[in-house]
Amino acid sequence: MASLWEFRGLTPDVRAGLVPAPCGATTRVARTPRNPQEPVWQRPQQILSRLAQHYSVIYVNEPFLTSLEEEPHLKSVAVQGNVSAWQPFFPNRKEVVENWQENYVALVKNLIWEQQLPYQNGGTAAAPPLIFWYYTPAPYYFLDHFPADLVVYDIMDELANFKNAAADLREREALLLERAHLVFAGGRTLYQARQGRHPHLHLFPSGVEPQHFACALQSATPIAPEISHFPFPVLGYYGVIDERIDLALLDGLAAEHPDWSIVMVGPVAKIDPADLPRRPNILYTGKQPYEKLPYFLKGFDVCLMPFAMNEATCSLSPTKTLEYMAAHKPIVSTPVPDVVTNWGDVVRIAEDKAGFAAAIQQALAETVMQRAWRIAFSKKYLACNTWDHIAKNMYHLIEDALEKRTLTHPYLTPRGHQEAWLNMTPMLASGE
Numbered sequence: 001m002a003s004l005w006e007f008r009g010l011t012p013d014v015r016a017g018l019v020p021a022p023c024g025a026t027t028r029v030a031r032t033p034r035n036p037q038e039p040v041w042q043r044p045q046q047i048l049s050r051l052a053q054h055y056s057v058i059y060v061n062e063p064f065l066t067s068l069e070e071e072p073h074l075k076s077v078a079v080q081g082n083v084s085a086w087q088p089f090f091p092n093r094k095e096v097v098e099n100w101q102e103n104y105v106a107l108v109k110n111l112i113w114e115q116q117l118p119y120q121n122g123g124t125a126a127a128p129p130l131i132f133w134y135y136t137p138a139p140y141y142f143l144d145h146f147p148a149d150l151v152v153y154d155i156m157d158e159l160a161n162f163k164n165a166a167a168d169l170r171e172r173e174a175l176l177l178e179r180a181h182l183v184f185a186g187g188r189t190l191y192q193a194r195q196g197r198h199p200h201l202h203l204f205p206s207g208v209e210p211q212h213f214a215c216a217l218q219s220a221t222p223i224a225p226e227i228s229h230f231p232f233p234v235l236g237y238y239g240v241i242d243e244r245i246d247l248a249l250l251d252g253l254a255a256e257h258p259d260w261s262i263v264m265v266g267p268v269a270k271i272d273p274a275d276l277p278r279r280p281n282i283l284y285t286g287k288q289p290y291e292k293l294p295y296f297l298k299g300f301d302v303c304l305m306p307f308a309m310n311e312a313t314c315s316l317s318p319t320k321t322l323e324y325m326a327a328h329k330p331i332v333s334t335p336v337p338d339v340v341t342n343w344g345d346v347v348r349i350a351e352d353k354a355g356f357a358a359a360i361q362q363a364l365a366e367t368v369m370q371r372a373w374r375i376a377f378s379k380k381y382l383a384c385n386t387w388d389h390i391a392k393n394m395y396h397l398i399e400d401a402l403e404k405r406t407l408t409h410p411y412l413t414p415r416g417h418q419e420a421w422l423n424m425t426p427m428l429a430s431g432e
Contacts, residue, residue: 002129002149002402003115004055006048041290042319043156043186044135046207050391051398052082055131058115062139063088063104065097072096072103074111086111105145112146129402134180137173138166150402151179154204155194156186161311163243163270181401184394187317187338202397205342207387208322215294216327223299224292226285230261233364236300238265238293239320241276241284246308246334251277252353253360260360262304265296297327302363305333305347306356321347322385325378330363330371332356346377 048057063072066089078085088107090096096103112130129149132142136159143151153176160169177183183198185191191203215221227234235253237245241264254262258281267287268276276284288296297303303324307313317338324331331347333339334356340349348363350356366374 002055002131004048004051004057004131004133005112006044006057006059006133006135043154043206046209046387047154047391047394048133049083050387051395054395055082056128057083058111059083059085060108060111061085061087063090063100065090065092067092072107074107101141104139105142108142109145131398131402134176137169137176140172140176140179143176143179150181150398150405151176152182152184152398153177153180154184154186155190158190158193158312158315161314163312181405182397187315188341189315189337190317193315200397200401204390204394205338205385206317206319206322207385207390208319208326208382209387210322210326210382212290213294213297213323213326216297216329221294221298224285224288224295227261227263227283227296227299230263230283230299231259233301233360234261234263234299235302235304235360236263236265236296237304237306238288238296239318240269241266242269242271242312243310244307244312244316246306247275247277249306249308249334249353249356250282251279253357254279254282256353257281257357263296263300265293293323294327297324297329300327300329302360303327303329303331305331305336305339307334307336309334309336317342322382326382328371328375328378330366330374332359332363343381346374346381 048059051057060074061077064087068089068091070089070091072088072090074086074088076084077087088104090100090103130147131150131152132146132148134140134151134153135156137153159165160173166172177194177198180198181200183194183201184204185194185201187205188203191201194201222228227236250262250264253260254277258279260281262282263285264282265285265288268284285296303320305318305320307316307318313336315338316336318336321331321333321339321343325343325346331343333347333349335349335351339347348359350359
């Protein structure tokens, strides 16, 4: 069984104000959240949890700074079946921060070495292929230190356009594209921006787990208690609340339509909570578990995608679009390019506050025939964009790429692969 490693590599110039990422595919597989800042369940977790049926998945988070007087170390934060997650901890000391990459690489090198020990020292079984899986190009430098058999770069956002992004993130991506063997793009705009830059670029837009969100259609599913007392209409959004949300639009809608209840479900990230509009008819529920999202969806009369039109959203392909569709909800969105291109015939698009309010009113006044037509089109999108289907296609591409590389690169044969691992000397966590 191949070993699939996924890294998060936050560098010192972008650490300020950010919290650790989730434990990759592990959080949901283990069914145990690691910490209260764990973000929403999305593309990385959906894909890696499914690939764990075929591979041993090891998720290594970006290092987390602590105030404790200790040496850099790794802590196992979750293990379930073929998935394990590790959190590096760094003491907030000058010599550690200044040697951030060296310490991070040292910890991971020790971990990989330990994972390979059963295949060394005269073991009869050959070490499994090693797959490196990237969602951010920040830790591209790992490829200089490990004998990876296959490198996969799955692009889910235009990270260089995000708030607090590293100034050289585009250059890092260029270096990663040179080394990657497979590149997956999570949206049409992301794909088009990289056409011609990699010979094995594949488009895999947003997916959905239809049966999970269709729970909102069942009579036995309760409305989330946080909103069950709200009068009609309830306008809802769930996801991360960050610089991609048009706060002025939300404030204007709430001010001009005090009879509308606006519900924002999700954690606040990278913006000051004090900047959020505060009105009697706006509710912020905070982060909610993936399992509870259908409860909120059931209580939404219209689903919102109130994204600001800025650099951070120009390449956005929101996963929640299909999730909203699976619950048969009408959707109103700002004109995010991928939303307009992919789902413009189902999603109502509005460019400004007046248009957005009008689109909401149209959704609320939808006739039985209009609703039936919208649901019929939605089902077509849902049928061909499930996470199961996406992960299956990715798996076949990975296996095909591994087979071709084994034929053309002798060191990837069991013997050559084992020799490569034996030549990799483990390092101390301190980097010495």
